[in-house]
Every structure is written in C-alpha cells, then in structure tokens.
Amino acid sequence: MTYKPTNWSGRDDAMVETMIRRGASRRDLLKMLMASGIGMAAGGSLLLRADQAVAATPVYGGHLKAAGWSSSTADTLDPAKASMSTDYVRCCAFYNRLTILDEQGVVQMELADSLKTDDAKTWEIKLKSGVSFHDGKTLSAEDVVYSLKRHLDPSVGSKANAMAAQMTEISKLDDLTVKIVLAGANADLPTILAMHHFMIIADGTTDFSKANGTGAFICETFEPGVRSIAVKNPNYFKDKAPYLDSFEFFAIADTNARVNALLSGDIQVGASLNPRSVRFMDGKPGVQTSITRSGSYTDLNIRLDMEPGAKTGFVEGMKYLVNREAIQKSILRGMAEIGNDQPVSASDRYHNPNLKPRAYDPDQARHHFEKAGLLGVEIPLVASTAANSSVDMATIIQQMGAQIGMKFTVDQVPPDGYWSNYWLKSPVHFGNINPRPTPDILFSLLYASDAPWNESHYKSEKFDKMMLEARGSLDEEKRTSIYWEMQEMVANEAGTIIPAYISNVDGLSDKVGGMRPNPLGALMGFTFAEHIWLNA
Structure with a gap:
C-alpha cells in the first residue's frame, strides 16, 4: 500500500464534526481516515479534536428533563416569594433581571x-428598548x-423585603x-438587583398561575409540588438563546433516586449531588459532572451568649479541635476548599487570601478547654440531615474530642422543624448557608449586631461601622481593605467555625x-435552561 500524505485543514475537521453529529461511529471514522492515509495516532487526535468541538458547539432543538432537590405545594411563579431551588429555576427561565452575574461574579x-x-445613593437605570x-x-x-415597589408592600410577603427596604424612592423618569x-x-x-427575587414582571401583575415574563421560555404547564413544562420563547430579545425547544423541571428529593434517574436516562440533569453519589457515578458511561466552586458551607455555631460558648477559651479550643482536612477529604470527598471561619469564599473577589485556616492542634485545643474549665464536661452537638454533612462533621469532632478527654454527644434531630426549633437557638449546633453575591449581604445577614441570622450572637460596634463604611464606598481598593479586615474579625472573634x-x-x-x-x-445559578443544549 502506498502511503499518500494528506494535509487535513480546518475544513476537513469540520467535515468530521458534521459526520459525528450525523451519528457516524468512531470505528467507521477511523477506517475512513486511515483509508485516506491518516495513521491511527493522527486519526485518534483528529477525532478527539472533533469530539471536543462538537461538545462545545451549541445545538438547537430537543426536550430536556431536569430534576432539582426541593419542591412543595408552596412552589410559586412569583419571584418575590421564591424560596426554593425549583422556584429559582422557573423564575430564571420565565423572567429576567435588570442585571446578572457572570461566571467571575462580575x-x-x-x-x-x-x-x-x-454617590452610590441615587441611581439612574436605562432599560433596553424593544424587549x-x-x-x-x-x-x-x-x-x-x-x-x-412590590417588595416594599408587606401584603406581598417578599423574601427580599429587607434588601428592598433601602430603596426610599423608585420612580419613572x-x-x-x-x-x-x-x-x-x-x-x-447592581449586584443586589441580580438576585433571583428581583425579576421584572409586567406592571399590575397579580395572577401568577402562569408567568408572563420576558424570559427565554414560556410557561406551558405549572403544577406546584409536581412539575413545570416550559417551551422556547420565539421572540426572546437575546441573540441565539435558548437552544432547547422545551424542558420539564421537577424535584427528586432523594439523592440516590436522582442519580439513578440520571443513569437510567430518565433525566438529563440531576442537580446538587453529594460526594458519595459522585463517587458512585465515577466510571459510569453516559454521565458527567459539572462542579462549581461556590460559597455554600455547613458551619458549627457556638452561641457566645450561652454556655459553653460564653466560657473564655471554649470557642478557641473548638477552632483548634476541628480537623478541616479530615472533613474536606473524608466527609466531602475532596469536593470542597478548606475554610477559614468566615463566610467570604475563595470564589469571591473580596476573599482575603492572607487569612490562613486554623491548623488542627489537639494540644492547643486541650489547653483552651482546660482554661475554660470544660475538659471532661459533656457537651451536646446538635446536628441534622437538614444541614448538609453536619452529622458526619459532628461525629468527627466527637472522635477528636475523645482523644483529648472532651466528652461530646451527637444529638441528631429530625430535619422537620430543624431550622425553626434548633438553628440559631441551641448552644452548639450546625447551620447551612447558601452562596450570597456580596460580602455586605453575608455580613449584614449573619454577623452584624442586628443580623437576622446571627448564628453565634456576635456583636461588635467596630464591625457594624466598618460594614456601613464599605457599603457606601465606590473606591474598590478601600472596600477590599475593609472587607479583608472584617473577615479577620469574624474568623478570630465570632463563634462560627466554617471548616x-x-x-x-x-x-x-x-x-x-x-x-x-x-x-x-447550582445549575449555573439556576439559569441553566437558557444556556445548555442537547447533542444528538
């Protein structure tokens, strides 16, 4: 056989991509390439490039089924009242916001x-025309x-009322x-207006049985607690999007059931999988994962106004006792970044990279527990499956404590009623915080003296003043400096441990x-339906 060299160009790559989309098998394509004089190695390389190009090139059409993890008969299409992942997904599909955050949080x-x-106080907003x-x-x-203005009306019951309350005038120019x-x-x-609750609805809307928005999809079916079906908006103002013709969204609360539905092909997207499920999926054909570094965390909260947290040395001892690497590797299976006891994660542009996590040091922990007079005293750790991985975290802390003479009991309570009966109330308990787009929202929600979710009852006049100063500043360098110092204050002074x-x-x-x-x-900040596509 005479070898005839062939110079494959971008045009030839495109031909192979087209054949892949038409269903040609890898074996048939390799035969074709080798018959044209391409060796096995070169042909494999070309096919890899073509496979990657096909995967990255949007495809129009198709119906997708996606499953979230939470749902109830209280599901709503009113963005002001949205509170669960299923609400956010639907609102992002049917409505738009004035602003959005990109993948870098900008x-x-x-x-x-x-x-x-x-002056950061009076704002003028110009709208797009023709939407x-x-x-x-x-x-x-x-x-x-x-x-x-709906968010300011108490009868609406907006979940964003506290953030909207700062708007003293909203008027048309x-x-x-x-x-x-x-x-x-x-x-x-601008970042606050990118939050899910601030979707724009039509003037005078009071009926939310269907969603009349400007979004990429039109609501065809909405059954609260059951499912929704959305079809493509043919008049969407954004070029090209969406790619799907339609999608169905519902919830599968059990993670294992969600994974099995994905593996069987019953759904094409299964949201928010736990580390054990991801390990189970490893090596299984036909599935992949999308991993997002986010600011969500499960934290151990020690109330500073109650014993044992009120005893000098106890919180410090706990910070040395918590083995962050063990939690990251054993419980979270490496799908986490080690935390440094403050809520601004490394994915946030204001994260302080110089603030190092407290090292695991059982000797230091024992020293502080002795100082507090609590060595050997039985202390309950209240945990629940409602706070992700908290039961496993409590067990590790219990084991580490036993090695130095501390007696911790793991009080596992039912998920029903956990957030109303135990969270914020028990002396030592766990919380579970979702990502927030700005340090100001995190600090005002969780650490200001009057914060509604002040998990450890941390109070500092200095902290409160710094928060207001950073909030009003348009100087990014100044804001960054203030936020870095505030992160240090929380890590060293508050009673929250974020491993x-x-x-x-x-x-x-x-x-x-x-x-x-x-x-x-999760799910591209719940906007996935507008951006993803289905390859043939």
Whole structure:
C-alpha cells in the first residue's frame, strides 16, 4: 500500500464534526481516515479534536428533563416569594433581571442597558428598548417601578423585603429610565438587583398561575409540588438563546433516586449531588459532572451568649479541635476548599487570601478547654440531615474530642422543624448557608449586631461601622481593605467555625453541553435552561 500524505485543514475537521453529529461511529471514522492515509495516532487526535468541538458547539432543538432537590405545594411563579431551588429555576427561565452575574461574579447588564451613580445613593437605570413580555407587551419603566415597589408592600410577603427596604424612592423618569434613591449609599446595588427575587414582571401583575415574563421560555404547564413544562420563547430579545425547544423541571428529593434517574436516562440533569453519589457515578458511561466552586458551607455555631460558648477559651479550643482536612477529604470527598471561619469564599473577589485556616492542634485545643474549665464536661452537638454533612462533621469532632478527654454527644434531630426549633437557638449546633453575591449581604445577614441570622450572637460596634463604611464606598481598593479586615474579625472573634466551602456538583448526561459554573450556585445559578443544549 502506498502511503499518500494528506494535509487535513480546518475544513476537513469540520467535515468530521458534521459526520459525528450525523451519528457516524468512531470505528467507521477511523477506517475512513486511515483509508485516506491518516495513521491511527493522527486519526485518534483528529477525532478527539472533533469530539471536543462538537461538545462545545451549541445545538438547537430537543426536550430536556431536569430534576432539582426541593419542591412543595408552596412552589410559586412569583419571584418575590421564591424560596426554593425549583422556584429559582422557573423564575430564571420565565423572567429576567435588570442585571446578572457572570461566571467571575462580575455584574453584567440584562434588561438594563446601564446603571449610573455619582454617590452610590441615587441611581439612574436605562432599560433596553424593544424587549417584549410573553403576552406581547413592550417592557417599560412602569414595569420596573411596579416590580421593585412590590417588595416594599408587606401584603406581598417578599423574601427580599429587607434588601428592598433601602430603596426610599423608585420612580419613572421616562419610558426607558428609572430612578432609585437609597436611604444610604450602597455601591452593591447592581449586584443586589441580580438576585433571583428581583425579576421584572409586567406592571399590575397579580395572577401568577402562569408567568408572563420576558424570559427565554414560556410557561406551558405549572403544577406546584409536581412539575413545570416550559417551551422556547420565539421572540426572546437575546441573540441565539435558548437552544432547547422545551424542558420539564421537577424535584427528586432523594439523592440516590436522582442519580439513578440520571443513569437510567430518565433525566438529563440531576442537580446538587453529594460526594458519595459522585463517587458512585465515577466510571459510569453516559454521565458527567459539572462542579462549581461556590460559597455554600455547613458551619458549627457556638452561641457566645450561652454556655459553653460564653466560657473564655471554649470557642478557641473548638477552632483548634476541628480537623478541616479530615472533613474536606473524608466527609466531602475532596469536593470542597478548606475554610477559614468566615463566610467570604475563595470564589469571591473580596476573599482575603492572607487569612490562613486554623491548623488542627489537639494540644492547643486541650489547653483552651482546660482554661475554660470544660475538659471532661459533656457537651451536646446538635446536628441534622437538614444541614448538609453536619452529622458526619459532628461525629468527627466527637472522635477528636475523645482523644483529648472532651466528652461530646451527637444529638441528631429530625430535619422537620430543624431550622425553626434548633438553628440559631441551641448552644452548639450546625447551620447551612447558601452562596450570597456580596460580602455586605453575608455580613449584614449573619454577623452584624442586628443580623437576622446571627448564628453565634456576635456583636461588635467596630464591625457594624466598618460594614456601613464599605457599603457606601465606590473606591474598590478601600472596600477590599475593609472587607479583608472584617473577615479577620469574624474568623478570630465570632463563634462560627466554617471548616470548608463546599463545591456544588450537578450530574449531567454526556449529551448535555454548555453547563458552566456560576457564583450564585447550582445549575449555573439556576439559569441553566437558557444556556445548555442537547447533542444528538
């Protein structure tokens, strides 16, 4: 056989890509390439490039089934009342926000064309022109004013009321311009408006049995606690998106059942898998994972206003006793980054990289427990499956304590009622915090003296003043410096121990393309339906 060299060009690569999309097998393609004079190694390399190109090239069409992990008969299409993952997924599909966060956590415009301010207190928002709601109505300033003002109405019951309360004036300047005046300067307003609750609805909307939004999909079916079916919006204002013709979304609460549905092909996306499930999927054909570094975490909370947390030395001893590496490797199976006892994770641009985690040191822990007079005293650790991995974490702490003479009991309580009966109330207990887009939201929610979720009852006038100073500053260097110091204060003074920032893992069929991480968490910050596609 005479060898005839062939110079394969980008055009030939495209031909192979087309054949793959048409269903040609790898074996047939290799035969064709070798018949054309391409060796086995070169042919394999070309096929690898073509496979990668096919996977990265959007494909239009198809119906996708996706399963989240939470659902109830209280599921809603009202973005102001959204509280579960299923709510967020649907709202992101049917509506849009004024701004969105990209994969780096940077604010980008969505329905807004621009946001301008000179003092971080008075803001002018210019809207995109020519955007239509599903019923044909054209987006205008009235829709934005109505949407934002709803959060201030107590009868609405908005989950974002506390954040919206800073908006003392929301008014129309012209058909495409809105003015917002805040009670105090807040440079984070563009980021706040990117949160899921601040979706824009049509002026005067009171019926949420179907979602009349501007989003990439139109609601065809909505059965609270059961499922929703969405079909492509043919008049969507963004170029190219969405790629899917339709998608169905529902919840499968049990993680193992979610994984089995994915492996069997009943669903193409299974959200938020735990480390054990990911290990089970390893090596299984037809599935892949999408891993997002996010700011979610399970923390150990020690109330500083109650014993044993009120005893000098106890919190310090616990920080030395918690073996962060064991938690990261054994419990979270490496799908986490070691934490340093403050809530701003490494995925946040304001994260302080110089603040090192407390090293595991049982001798130091014993010293501090003796100082507190608690060595040998029985102390309950309240945990529940409601707080992810908390039971396993409590068990490790119990074992480490036993080695130095500390007596911890693991009080595992039922998930039903955990958040209302134990969280924030028990002297030593676990919490579970989802990602938030700014340090200000995290600090004001969890660590300010009047924070509604002040898990350890940490109080510091200095901290409160610094929080307000950073919030109102447009100087990024100054804000960063303040946030770094605040992270140090929380890590060293508060009674919360954050051993790891947990990565979010979504399970996917290998036919799904386009899934990328997002700082707002699972399923591309719940916007996945607009961005992914199905390969043939």
